[in-house]
Structure formats: structure tokens, C-alpha cells
Amino acid sequence: MLKAIRIILLTLLLIISELSIVPKLPSVMxxxxxxxxxxxxxxxxxxxxxxxxxxxxxxLMMESFSVFPFGTMIIGYVITIYICYFVFVHLFTNKSFxxxxxMTILGTVxxxxxxxxxxxxxxxxxxxxxxxxxxxxxxxxxxxxxQVLFNVILVIxxxxxxxxxxxxxxxxxxxxxxxx
Amino acid sequence: xxxxxKSTKLVVLSVVLIILLVxxxxxxxxxxxxxxxxxxxxxxxxxxxQASDFVGEKYLDYKTKDELLNENxxxxxxxxxxxxxxxxxxxEREENDFLSKQMSFATKNNYDFEIARVIGxxxxxxxxxxxxxxxxxxxxxxxxxxxxxxxxxxxxxxxxNKNDSLVLLVNDDLSKVAAKIQNESRTIGIxxxxxxxGMKMRLIPQTEQLKEEDIVVTSGLxxxxxxxxIIGQIESITKEPENLFQEASIKxxxxxxxxxxxxxxxxxx
Numbered sequence: 001m002l003k004a005i006r007i008i009l010l011t012l013l014l015i016i017s018e019l020s021i022v023p024k025l026p027s028v029m030x031x032x033x034x035x036x037x038x039x040x041x042x043x044x045x046x047x048x049x050x051x052x053x054x055x056x057x058x059x060l061m062m063e064s065f066s067v068f069p070f071g072t073m074i075i076g077y078v079i080t081i082y083i084c085y086f087v088f089v090h091l092f093t094n095k096s097f098x099x100x101x102x103m104t105i106l107g108t109v110x111x112x113x114x115x116x117x118x119x120x121x122x123x124x125x126x127x128x129x130x131x132x133x134x135x136x137x138x139x140x141x142x143x144x145x146x147q148v149l150f151n152v153i154l155v156i157x158x159x160x161x162x163x164x165x166x167x168x169x170x171x172x173x174x175x176x177x178x179x180x
Numbered sequence: 181x182x183x184x185x186k187s188t189k190l191v192v193l194s195v196v197l198i199i200l201l202v203x204x205x206x207x208x209x210x211x212x213x214x215x216x217x218x219x220x221x222x223x224x225x226x227x228x229x230q231a232s233d234f235v236g237e238k239y240l241d242y243k244t245k246d247e248l249l250n251e252n253x254x255x256x257x258x259x260x261x262x263x264x265x266x267x268x269x270x271x272e273r274e275e276n277d278f279l280s281k282q283m284s285f286a287t288k289n290n291y292d293f294e295i296a297r298v299i300g301x302x303x304x305x306x307x308x309x310x311x312x313x314x315x316x317x318x319x320x321x322x323x324x325x326x327x328x329x330x331x332x333x334x335x336x337x338x339x340x341n342k343n344d345s346l347v348l349l350v351n352d353d354l355s356k357v358a359a360k361i362q363n364e365s366r367t368i369g370i371x372x373x374x375x376x377x378g379m380k381m382r383l384i385p386q387t388e389q390l391k392e393e394d395i396v397v398t399s400g401l402x403x404x405x406x407x408x409x410i411i412g413q414i415e416s417i418t419k420e421p422e423n424l425f426q427e428a429s430i431k432x433x434x435x436x437x438x439x440x441x442x443x444x445x446x447x448x449x
Contacts, residue, residue, distance in 0.1 A: 014223065020225045024232035026239055048187070052194050060201060064218050071202040085187075110372055 014038055031143050032150040033108060035062070036080065040107040043081050043160060044088065051081045070149050072118050080111040097159060104118055105148050106154045114146040198372055257341070265375055275441060282443040287348055290447045291406070294318050298439050299344065308352035308376045312442055315341045323404045327443045328434045333357070333398060333409040334442065345444075349436055350374050350411060360399040360409055361390060363427075368399050371411055371430060379412060379430040390417050396430050406445065 017034045025032065035058050043051035058075030066073050083108045092099050124130050204210045281296060286293040296312035314320055320340050326347045327332040340346040348355050355373040359381060360366050367388040369381045380398060394414045400407025412432040418429065419426040 015221065016224060016228050021230035021232050024229070024236040026236065026243070046395075049190050054192060056194065056197060061217060061221075063205075064214055070205045071198065074198050074201065078198065082191065124183070 011057060011061065014058060018062070019065055028146040029150055031147040032154060033147055034109070034154065035077070036107050036111050037079060037104060037151050037154050037158070039081055040084055040103050041059055041100070041155060043084055044095060044103050045162075046080070048085050051085075052078060055081050068115075068122065076111055076114045076118070079114060080107050083107075083110050100155060100159060101152055104151050108148045109144060109149045111142075112147060116140050196203070197306060243306050248378070249336045260337075271440075274411070278426075278441045281329065282327075286443070289406070289408075290449050292449045294320060294444045294446055295445055296345070298442060307354065307372065308349040308436065309338060310347045310349065310439060310442075310445070312347055313343070314347050314444065315343045315345045317382075318343055320345050320444055321446075323444050325398070325405045325409055327409060327445065328439045328441075331408070332432070332434050333405075333411050333434065334432075334434050334439060336405070337444065347442065349373070349376075350432070351379055351436060357405070357411065358399045358401040359396050360376070361388075361414070362395040362397060363388075363390065365389065368401070369425075369428075371396065376436075378415075379432065381414075381428040381430050382425060384426045384428060385421065386421075386424065388426070390426070392416065392426055396428075404447070 014035050022032045022034060025031050039051050039055050039058070042054055055077035056074055059077040062073040063070050084103050087106060088099065090104060092102075120130060120132075201210065204339075205214075281297060282293065285291075288298035294314050296318075298310050299313045300311040301309065312326075320337055322337050322340055324337045325333055326335045326337060333350060335347045335352075336347040336357070337345050339346040350357055350371060350373060352373040353375045355371075357370070357371040359371045360368045361381070365388060367384055367390065370386040371379050371381050374380055384390065392414050396411045396413060398405050398407055398409040398411065410433065412430040415429045415431040417426060417428050
């Protein structure tokens, strides 16, 4: 029961922060993506399947507030998690602080790219032609860069909090920060 | 292998789940759940959005205030810089006016002259002396007349160094200048300083008829000092029957405390 309440509260917190807190943050900070940070964190630190479940649940909830056709957000989150997992399994040997940061960067870039591609696809379906404006692409790249930066900052904060508050968490990671 | 199978299973499961969800959404089976969710979360989102908006506004207010303060500071600095520029411009204009007047005066009278800048006053303050930035190297000699404005005598060179000179002002008690009054009889006398407070014209015969506001100029009887340089005008006359001479207080047209540039006449061309 307590676990269920915790999950509901966490889901609400993520939805609220993504929809009503982050967009009102000053200037470039409004590009922060707490949901994608959370999903990557779960995929790297906990179990991959848990991240997939969270991606489906959060995606489903975000669909109600999305301008894209139903399913876009779920597909976006799930594919992002799959790509991160694939890279993690094939390129990284273990879980560390640096792995987490690289996965966050990758997850952010993949998700943003997918959203941009979806946007172009929808425009293409509606307009019948592809409008590739250089300035829009530059702006999208700039926004992605800002999101990467703030997501990395957020994941560092989350990592630091967990690192200092959970022994189980410490056991999962190899300590790459400790001085020998 | 087992892990791969597990992953494949998960992929297949999630793909099926997504397709199912999309399907259920489009046949509107999911709609009541979606509506309920939106209805439940909307008030929370509204409150948090308003709260974020309020905090954001406060931040913006603070930022705007901060920006205004910065802008204000920048503008103040700009004003200070412009005032400085204006002051420089005014002083340059004043200097320019002075130079052009002196030039026309010297050209009209065919004088060889040297413009010098006042760089100080005498250090002991017992004498009414100013220091100018021209000296021997500029051809200056002791005794040369120094003027502050068109033909207004303010003193004579007292001491000459290589690159600067000391000018004894006409109101110093050591100063003596041969002068004449521009009246009908061209009365002559000696202008002496009064301890920096003013000037007196002495050695005026009792028989001479003087009037207040008569202009007093140099007589030209002194070496190096041409005639006709204005010294001042008669302010008051002291005539005692028992004395051989009468005296006149002379008021200069120049404020001796505000001399910045001087014109030194070196002689005729």
C-alpha cells in the first residue's frame, strides 16, 4: 500500500514538475526534462524493465497534455530507454557515475531528436512537403544542448543525494570518485 | 542468452502493450480513464502552475529591478562621463576663445607673444605670484608684461626658469607699474599693489583732474612694457589738501584667482 502511494506520488511529482514547474523556470532552465532524467536513472541504477514500465505509465499520462497524436510520447520514452539500454549493455561494463552521466546525455539527445523527427513527420503528413528551415534546426540544437546541460546537472544532484543517503545505492555503483 | 531472451521478451511485451494502448485509445475505451486522470490532475497542475508563475514573476521582478539598478548605474556613469566631456569641451572652448582674442590683439598691435598656462601659485602664499608653464626656452625674460585677456595687464615676469616662470601680479605690494589715466591730460602715475587686496595709483599731482571709472593703462615708460595695456579703472579718489600727491584706488577687470591662461608680450615684431 505504502509502495503504491509512493509510486503515485512520484508519478504526480514528475508530471507536475514536467508540466507546470519546469516551463516556468527562468530562461534556458525551462528546457530541463525531469521525466527523461528519471527514466534514465531508473534504467541505469535499478532494473531496465522497471524503466520500461515507468516509460509506459509516464508516457500514457503525458499523452493527455501532448500536441502529438496518441502514442507518440509513450513510443518516444520507450525507444529512448531501449537505445540507452542497448548502448549500456554493449559499450559499458559496469554502473558508475560517468555511465549515468553519459546515459543521461544520450537519453536526452535521443528523446529530443525523436520529438523533432515526429514534429517534422506530422508537418509532412499535414503539409505534404518537408520544410527544413536552418534557423529552426539551429534553435532546436541549441535547446537540446541546454536540456542536456540541465539534465546532467539534475542527475548529478540526484546521484549526490542518493550517494549520501542510501547504502544500497552505493553498492550498485563502483566508486569512481573516491581518491586512492 | 537468457538475458537476451528476457530483453526480447520485454521488447515484444512493451511493443504489444503500446499497440494495445493506442488501439484502446482510438476505439475510445481508454477515454474515461484519461478523462478521470485529467480531471484529477488538472486542479493540482493549475495550483502548481500558478505557484510557479508567482515565483517566476517574483524572480522576474527581482531581475527587472536588478537590471534597472544596473541600467541606472550605467546611465549615471554615462552622465558623469558626458559631464566630464562637456567640462573638457567648455574649457577647450574657453581656451580657444582666449587664444583667438589674444591672436587678434597681438596681430593688431604687432606684438610678438607667448601663450602660457597657469600651473600653480607661489608655494609660501606670502606673495601674489602665479607660476606659468613657459620659461627661458620660450624666450621669456624678467620684466615682460603678462596679460590675462585682451590687453588686460595682470602682472610682470618676476623670475624665469628654463621651462617655467613666476609672474608677480599687479596687486602684490612689491608690484610697481608705470601707468597713465586715459583722461584729457593723460595723467601719469605709479600703480602699486595693496597686499593682494587691490591697487593704488600714486604720485598723481594734486592739480590733475580725475574722475571715477576713468580707465588706467600702462604708460610705456618702462622697458619691455608697451603703452596702452589696460590695468583697470578708477574706483575711488583720495585727495588730501596737505599732501603733494593724490591717490586713486584702481579696480582690475580681471579676477586674479581665476586666471588659467596668460599672454606674455615678448616685444614688438
